[in-house]
Every structure is written in C-alpha cells, then in structure tokens.
Amino acid sequence: MRNLDEILEFNRQFVENKEYEKYQTTKFPDKRLVVLSCMDTRLEELLPKAMNMRNGDIKHVKSAGAIVSHPFGSIMRSILVAIYELNAAEVMVVGHYDCGMSVIDSSRTMEKMMDKGVSAQTFSTLQHAGINLQQWLRGFENVNESVKNSVETIKNHPLLPESVAVHGLLIDPVTGRLDVVVNGYDKI
Numbered sequence: 001m002r003n004l005d006e007i008l009e010f011n012r013q014f015v016e017n018k019e020y021e022k023y024q025t026t027k028f029p030d031k032r033l034v035v036l037s038c039m040d041t042r043l044e045e046l047l048p049k050a051m052n053m054r055n056g057d058i059k060h061v062k063s064a065g066a067i068v069s070h071p072f073g074s075i076m077r078s079i080l081v082a083i084y085e086l087n088a089a090e091v092m093v094v095g096h097y098d099c100g101m102s103v104i105d106s107s108r109t110m111e112k113m114m115d116k117g118v119s120a121q122t123f124s125t126l127q128h129a130g131i132n133l134q135q136w137l138r139g140f141e142n143v144n145e146s147v148k149n150s151v152e153t154i155k156n157h158p159l160l161p162e163s164v165a166v167h168g169l170l171i172d173p174v175t176g177r178l179d180v181v182v183n184g185y186d187k188i
Contacts, residue, residue, distance in 0.1 A: 016022040018167030025056030032089040034059040034082035042173040050176030095147040103140030
C-alpha cells in the first residue's frame with residue numbers, strides 16, 4: 001500500500017473511533033513556550049518526552065539543524081507569531097548531537113539534485129538571480145556554535161521583545177539528555 005493510501009485509511013478509522021478526543025487542546029501553548037528543533041526523525045517522540053512536554057504545551061517549529069537561516073524567513077516569522085499571537089513568552093532552540101547538517105556538502109547535494117532532474121539551466125538562473133545555493137544549502141561544523149548562532153539571530157531580532165528569554169540546548173538523540181548551551185534567563 002502506498003503511503004498516502006495507508007494514511008488516509010488509518011485516518012478514516014482514527015476519526016470514526018474518535019481517537020482525536022485525547023489530543024484536544026487550544027491553539028495557545030500551556031507552557032507559553034515555542035521550541036525550534038531539528039527535523040531529525042529520532043526527535044519526533046524523544047524530544048517532547050525528554051522535556052516533559054505534552055500535546056498543547058508548546059508551539060513546535062522545525063528546520064534542518066534547528067537553524068534560523070534568515071532573520072526574516074519562515075522560521076523567524078513562526079516564532080514571532082507564536083509570541084505575539086499565541087502567547088508564547090520564551091523560546092528554546094534545541095539542536096542535537098550527531099546532526100546530519102554537520103556533514104552536509106552543498107556540492108554533493110546539488111549533484112543529487114541534478115541526478116533527480118534539476119537542470120544546469122535552473123542552477124544558472126538561480127545564481128544570476130543572486131541566490132548562492134552553496135551557501136543556502138550549507139550546514140555547520142559545530143552544533144554548539146550553530147545553536148548559539150540561532151539563539152543570537154532570534155534574540156537580536158528587531159521585532160522580538162526584550163523580555164523574551166531565548167535559550168539554547170542540545171539533546172542527545174539516543175538518551176534524551178539535555179545540555180544547556182545558552183541560558184536565556186542570564187541575558188534578560
């Protein structure tokens with residue numbers, strides 16, 4: 001069975017059996033917290049359990065590597081919406097050890113794109129439009145520094161209230177152990 005068909009069949013039964021009822025909550029995070037984490041599959045269930053978070057406790061934003069790559073991109077917009085519209089009062093950037101973004105090679109990724117049909121013409125057009133794909137696709141060498149960079153991008157954003165604590169953490173994707181990189185309470 002294909003993924004979509006399997007999902008839709010499961011969903012039909014999920015709704016029919018009213019299994020959604022145990023997940024009902026409001027759109028406002030109970031712990032008034034927005035968490036930016038990596039999209040790594042090992043963190044799907046581990047991260048909320050390791051942080052004692054339940055459905056409805058947080059606004060959860062994800063990006064590859066927990067990176068805020070642009071101060072006016074969709075990640076930062078989501079964080080600001082969580083603060084101004086959904087009553088979040090703190091931000092946590094949670095990176096993780098053994099992150100795949102630490103080994104991303106932009107050139108190799110672009111080669112894979114070409115192998116899947118993206119033309120050299122497309123790359124040329126993007127380059128002439130001022131998009132540096134090498135930089136845009138790059139990862140990082142040090143996850144600790146990457147978390148600090150994302151924290152700084154958020155904390156220094158001109159639209160972020162000074163009262164918002166921005167924390168940086170690293171999680172072990174095997175054990176769930178959390179290590180503090182930046183304690184945002186120290187910077188308020």
